[in-house]
Amino acid sequence: MLCTICDNITLKSLNLSLGYEHMPSFHALKISADDGLCSLCCILWRAVDAQHAQEEMKRLDEGDDEEEDDMFMDYPVRLVADGMIYENRARGLKKLRDSHYDRADKSGGSGVDAHALYRLRTEKAPAMLLVCSLQPDTFQPGLRLKTRGSASLYREPRKSKIRL
Amino acid sequence: MIHANQYELTIYVPTLGIDIFNGDPYAGRQISSHANSATCFKLIAHWIRECIAEHKHCKRVVCPYSWTDDFESWARSPSYVSSSGSEVSGSSPAVGSLSTENLHSIGPPAVPEVDFDTSDSDTSGRPTKRARTSPPSPTTQPEDPGNVSARFGQSPTTKQSNQQRLKEAAAKQLAKTSSLEKRSPLSKGVLCSTEHAPKRGKDGSIDDGCYQLYPRSEQLRDMQISSWRYSSVNMPAESAPLLPTRYIHVDSNPPQLCLADSDSRGYYIALSHCWGKSRPLVTTTATLADHMKGIPVKNMPQTFRDALVIARELGLEYLWIDSLCILQDSREDWEKESARMGSVYGNAFLTISAGASDDSEQGIFRPRPVRPGPPVEVRCNDSDFEPIYIDYRANNTPFEEPQSTDSRAWCFQEMALSPRVIVYGREMLGWLCDSTTDVEHGSVAEHEEDPSPPLLAPRLNSKPAENPLQNAGSLFELFHYSHERERQVGRWASMVNAFSRRKLTRESDRLPALSGIVKELQLQTGDEYLAGLWRQDIWHDLQWDVDILFADKDAEWRRPVTYRAPSWSWASIEGPIYMDLHPSELEKAHGDVSPPADDVRLLDAKIYTVGHNPYGELRGGYLKLSTRLWKAVLRPRQNSQYTNPKYWLQPEKKWRDKRRVDRSFEVQTPDGMRMGMCTIDMPDERDWDATDLWWAKLDVHSSGLLITKADGEDAFVRVGTASASGEKPNDSPQFPETEIVEIILI
Numbered sequence: 001m002l003c004t005i006c007d008n009i010t011l012k013s014l015n016l017s018l019g020y021e022h023m024p025s026f027h028a029l030k031i032s033a034d035d036g037l038c039s040l041c042c043i044l045w046r047a048v049d050a051q052h053a054q055e056e057m058k059r060l061d062e063g064d065d066e067e068e069d070d071m072f073m074d075y076p077v078r079l080v081a082d083g084m085i086y087e088n089r090a091r092g093l094k095k096l097r098d099s100h101y102d103r104a105d106k107s108g109g110s111g112v113d114a115h116a117l118y119r120l121r122t123e124k125a126p127a128m129l130l131v132c133s134l135q136p137d138t139f140q141p142g143l144r145l146k147t148r149g150s151a152s153l154y155r156e157p158r159k160s161k162i163r164l
Numbered sequence: 165m166i167h168a169n170q171y172e173l174t175i176y177v178p179t180l181g182i183d184i185f186n187g188d189p190y191a192g193r194q195i196s197s198h199a200n201s202a203t204c205f206k207l208i209a210h211w212i213r214e215c216i217a218e219h220k221h222c223k224r225v226v227c228p229y230s231w232t233d234d235f236e237s238w239a240r241s242p243s244y245v246s247s248s249g250s251e252v253s254g255s256s257p258a259v260g261s262l263s264t265e266n267l268h269s270i271g272p273p274a275v276p277e278v279d280f281d282t283s284d285s286d287t288s289g290r291p292t293k294r295a296r297t298s299p300p301s302p303t304t305q306p307e308d309p310g311n312v313s314a315r316f317g318q319s320p321t322t323k324q325s326n327q328q329r330l331k332e333a334a335a336k337q338l339a340k341t342s343s344l345e346k347r348s349p350l351s352k353g354v355l356c357s358t359e360h361a362p363k364r365g366k367d368g369s370i371d372d373g374c375y376q377l378y379p380r381s382e383q384l385r386d387m388q389i390s391s392w393r394y395s396s397v398n399m400p401a402e403s404a405p406l407l408p409t410r411y412i413h414v415d416s417n418p419p420q421l422c423l424a425d426s427d428s429r430g431y432y433i434a435l436s437h438c439w440g441k442s443r444p445l446v447t448t449t450a451t452l453a454d455h456m457k458g459i460p461v462k463n464m465p466q467t468f469r470d471a472l473v474i475a476r477e478l479g480l481e482y483l484w485i486d487s488l489c490i491l492q493d494s495r496e497d498w499e500k501e502s503a504r505m506g507s508v509y510g511n512a513f514l515t516i517s518a519g520a521s522d523d524s525e526q527g528i529f530r531p532r533p534v535r536p537g538p539p540v541e542v543r544c545n546d547s548d549f550e551p552i553y554i555d556y557r558a559n560n561t562p563f564e565e566p567q568s569t570d571s572r573a574w575c576f577q578e579m580a581l582s583p584r585v586i587v588y589g590r591e592m593l594g595w596l597c598d599s600t601t602d603v604e605h606g607s608v609a610e611h612e613e614d615p616s617p618p619l620l621a622p623r624l625n626s627k628p629a630e631n632p633l634q635n636a637g638s639l640f641e642l643f644h645y646s647h648e649r650e651r652q653v654g655r656w657a658s659m660v661n662a663f664s665r666r667k668l669t670r671e672s673d674r675l676p677a678l679s680g681i682v683k684e685l686q687l688q689t690g691d692e693y694l695a696g697l698w699r700q701d702i703w704h705d706l707q708w709d710v711d712i713l714f715a716d717k718d719a720e721w722r723r724p725v726t727y728r729a730p731s732w733s734w735a736s737i738e739g740p741i742y743m744d745l746h747p748s749e750l751e752k753a754h755g756d757v758s759p760p761a762d763d764v765r766l767l768d769a770k771i772y773t774v775g776h777n778p779y780g781e782l783r784g785g786y787l788k789l790s791t792r793l794w795k796a797v798l799r800p801r802q803n804s805q806y807t808n809p810k811y812w813l814q815p816e817k818k819w820r821d822k823r824r825v826d827r828s829f830e831v832q833t834p835d836g837m838r839m840g841m842c843t844i845d846m847p848d849e850r851d852w853d854a855t856d857l858w859w860a861k862l863d864v865h866s867s868g869l870l871i872t873k874a875d876g877e878d879a880f881v882r883v884g885t886a887s888a889s890g891e892k893p894n895d896s897p898q899f900p901e902t903e904i905v906e907i908i909l910i
Binding site: 061152 | 542544556
């Protein structure tokens with residue numbers, strides 16, 4: 001069962017640069033997930049929570065033991081499809097190839113985001129659904145997207161060539 | 165809401181029908197895992213079928229060790245000197261003189277011809293269980309130093325004759341092993357066309373843990389409820405591989421440890437697992453006779469029992485487990501068999517990796533954590549009512565989540581060499597072969613960009629990329645190499661980088677644990693192996709560094725307690741190592757990965773092994789170089805971001821920068837002229853102000869090694885690497901003129 005907000009998701013809005021306006025805050029998402037009435041909200045909150053826990057652990061691991069505020073909980077939730085093949089796989093491939101970037105680390109690289117290519121090449125590979133917020137950036141003027149979690153997004157049930 | 169008890173299935177599995185095995189592994193087992201469900205076995209059968217039928221590359225690498233399985237047929241390094249002191253060869257030939265033909269027939273002339281008489285096999289196709297009448301003895305006969313062809317190959321006539329005989333014998337053996345008449349019902353597994361179903365449930369119902377399996381596809385669900393008729397799998401048309409010296413015959417009652425004849429062939433499963441702190445059931449000289457009569461299943465740890473179940477379910481009758489098939493109290497046997505381990509795993513039809521088990525008591529079929537709910541179907545109004553699916557994205561496949569076996573050094577070559585691997589991960593099954601990877605839920609989730617070398621073993625014989633897109637994204641083909649030589653160097657570098665991070669119980673096993681891979685690489689390239697480095701790439705390989713960039717926060721480096729390798733070898737240090745994965749553009753233009761300068765030459769190289777394994781433990785070794793030396797002194801780095809207090813304020817960089825500051829110095833001549841930067845291997849080892857240091861040139865860029873005099877010897881030892889650089893990025897430092905000298909590095 002889906003809540004009204006999740007039920008109104010459209011492919012077009014997911015592919016907008018600022019994504020689909022999902023919930024007014026992460027608090028609201030959490031409450032919806034805790035109620036257990038919307039299965040998508042449950043998945044999205046689990047993704048956010050897991051990502052947050054992972055970041056916390058990494059931060060502590062790197063020696064930063066100051067408590068981080070949970071300010072992000074007040075920001076609105078947006079859903080953005082990342083790498084989704086929107087009915088034009090060839091166009092997606094071209095776009096990716098045009099946007100080569102170099103990995104400047106010592107190990108070098110092919111200059112192409114190999115894993116993004118892999119996603120586009122394989123039928124069964126999913127795109128990513130980013131659960132984002134729009135946050136003021138202290139260092140740069142304006143707003144920017146801040147990822148808070150991610151879930152898998154795909155157009156068809158995963159296929160395989162299993163023969164019975 | 166999802167409650168854990170909705171997904172917790174506990175099934176009591178009694179032994180149904182005739183109890184044909186004493187202490188059957190199924191009997192009385194509380195199964196709370198679904199990794200042993202029939203559907204999973206079907207999935208494994210599907211993967212195997214795909215691999216055999218469709219993967220042309222995998223077919224090519226089936227049975228790569230047919231001709232070099234004997235212990236004495238190691239491809240001898242020209243520099244290899246056995247512990248007995250008899251030198252196998254005298255001079256070092258130019259590597260380029262090894263022709264491709266020689267590489268296929270590498271082996272000393274003393275290799276005994278294989279006798280392919282199969283008359284000793286019984287009618288069931290099962291090889292008779294008798295010991296080798298003439299165990300191979302280590303070859304240490306001296307050879308004519310100048311005769312390269314005599315050293316590296318059999319004559320073409322002998323080779324052709326042997327190949328013909330091999331084919332005939334293999335055809336006979338295959339015909340016999342294909343026969344299933346004498347095999348027990350349980351051994352007719354999913355690889356055979358049979359109505360056999362695993363016995364499950366008191367009332368005969370078969371539980372597959374439908375709700376716990378990942379929804380790979382609708383077809384997988386169909387598979388779960390379909391009848392138990394398996395499609396047969398045609399075993400590879402190539403000859404069955406040679407069996408290991410000892411193997412476990414699964415169909416015996418109880419399972420028996422058997423000794424293989426030198427020509428026994430068959431398809432077998434190998435187990436790759438963590439021993440853990442508790443020592444599992446082992447075979448010793450005292451228990452060998454008992455184990456050959458039969459190994460009671462009740463005495464086996466859970467991992468071994470589960471391996472028996474898998475072998476029986478898949479219908480393969482031979483199993484190889486290191487602790488049971490190698491005599492653990494015989495130094496000689498251990499050395500001999502551990503040297504063969506590469507061929508054991510390379511020839512295995514399938515390798516089971518008990519990835520989720522920390523020790524042998526935990527078993528392969530571990531209970532899985534409760535997975536999140538199924539994907540949510542969202543019907544978008546603007547997509548013609550075609551739904552999209554949104555699923556919780558977890559990096560929980562065996563190739564993303566660290567497994568217990570990923571940190572063990574011995575498991576490295578077991579994964580790298582096995583043609584097919586089933587990984588029993590913490591949450592799902594994974595499949596790995598030279599052509600593809602797959603996981604239970606049918607989708608390799610997105611892999612995070614990570615510049616650090618993978619902890620997983622890169623595939624040794626992975627399908628090479630024909631274009632940059634072909635293998636892009638494969639977890640085991642990190643980069644696309646356009647040049648074959650570049651690929652070789654990158655492959656070895658990535659292996660060293662990943663291998664050096666893995667842990668060992670015994671420090672001295674560092675080189676032996678890699679010997680199987682080295683043996684295979686030497687067969688492929690014909691190059692000479694020098695204590696973890698390759699002669700052809702010596703200028704590149706010598707410039708390894710302690711990995712201060714990508715190693716974990718807790719990583720430590722230290723010298724082994726006892727001597728392990730010469731100072732110029734990465735094996736002389738215990739801890740993560742970084743070897744450059746890519747040669748520079750300039751070097752590619754030369755057509756070689758790291759062209760030495762005209763004034764730098766490798767005059768001689770020797771390594772001295774402890775035992776007979778030329779890639780095993782070392783007791784010494786040296787390199788004789790002709791190069792230029794500059795006296796050098798170390799100064800703290802100036803004007804660097806790493807010494808800038810502002811930079812230090814960033815907590816996430818602190819520990820990493822401390823490593824750099826400890827190890828990284830500016831190198832100057834005694835007159836104060838800047839030469840470049842250096843990285844010291846072990847900074848606490850010496851007082852650097854009181855140590856005489858020299859910069860030894862290695863390549864055209866004047867990069868080199870930082871060396872010092874060895875204590876009490878007229879030779880040098882490596883203490884670090886140095887790279888020429890000016891004060892500004894594009895400045896090239898001017899080195900003072902010096903004469904070319906000959907030095908010995910130990």
